[in-house]
Amino acid sequence: MLNHPQLDLVFQALADPTRRDMVERLGRGPASVSELAAPLDMSLSAAVQHIDVLQRSGLVRSEKVGRVRTCRLEPAALQPVEQWVGARRSSWERRLDRLGDYLADE
Amino acid sequence: MLNHPQLDLVFQALADPTRRDMVERLGRGPASVSELAAPLDMSLSAAVQHIDVLQRSGLVRSEKVGRVRTCRLEPAALQPVEQWVGARRSSWERRLDRLGDYLADE
Numbered sequence: 001m002l003n004h005p006q007l008d009l010v011f012q013a014l015a016d017p018t019r020r021d022m023v024e025r026l027g028r029g030p031a032s033v034s035e036l037a038a039p040l041d042m043s044l045s046a047a048v049q050h051i052d053v054l055q056r057s058g059l060v061r062s063e064k065v066g067r068v069r070t071c072r073l074e075p076a077a078l079q080p081v082e083q084w085v086g087a088r089r090s091s092w093e094r095r096l097d098r099l100g101d102y103l104a105d106e
Numbered sequence: 107m108l109n110h111p112q113l114d115l116v117f118q119a120l121a122d123p124t125r126r127d128m129v130e131r132l133g134r135g136p137a138s139v140s141e142l143a144a145p146l147d148m149s150l151s152a153a154v155q156h157i158d159v160l161q162r163s164g165l166v167r168s169e170k171v172g173r174v175r176t177c178r179l180e181p182a183a184l185q186p187v188e189q190w191v192g193a194r195r196s197s198w199e200r201r202l203d204r205l206g207d208y209l210a211d212e
Contacts, residue, residue, distance in 0.1 A: 004123075011117050016114065017113075073198070085188050086188075088133055089188070095135065
């Protein structure tokens with residue numbers, strides 16, 4: 001499997017419960033930075049740092065209109081994660097199948 | 107969705123290409139620490155540190171017999187990741203469906 005530097009950033013971005021909450025929130029529709037920060041017990045600047053990590057991973061993009069920055073999810077950025085995890089599962093299932101065949105032959 | 111501290115550790119463990127390589131290798135069967143370290147351009151002690159991170163995440167367990175520590179994959183530890191990513195995808199697809207319905211009504 002090819003190495004995928006973006007995969008590092010996506011896994012890293014998802015390794016934090018606050019950032020996963022933000023991704024879940026954005027899955028329901030775009031939100032401003034304040035709307036993302038509101039349900040979280042943290043300062044706006046702490047929220048902005050988490051949003052930056054999400055943006056670098058490609059999971060989120062944002063656009064500033066006037067004084068409001070609106071964030072949107074980029075669901076395609078989750079695909080490499082799904083593919084990697086899916087490939088591990090199929091490889092593991094093939095191994096179990098071979099073990100099953102071996103035990104059946106015995 | 108419930109918070110899942112183990113999910114932090116699994117995403118963290120997978121955010122590194124060396125550790126993903128180790129998981130891929132262990133998907134083909136158990137391996138000793140030296141076997142895991144051999145194809146990687148790193149010291150044995152650096153490899154052990156990566157293995158420790160994988161063990162703390164629950165993705166890998168190991169057993170020492172004599173002087174040889176053998177590592178095995180715990181594929182069940184990938185399930186929470188699959189579930190989380192899958193839930194995000196379904197939530198996103200439901201949103202697209204609603205948007206499609208709305209556009210069809212217009």
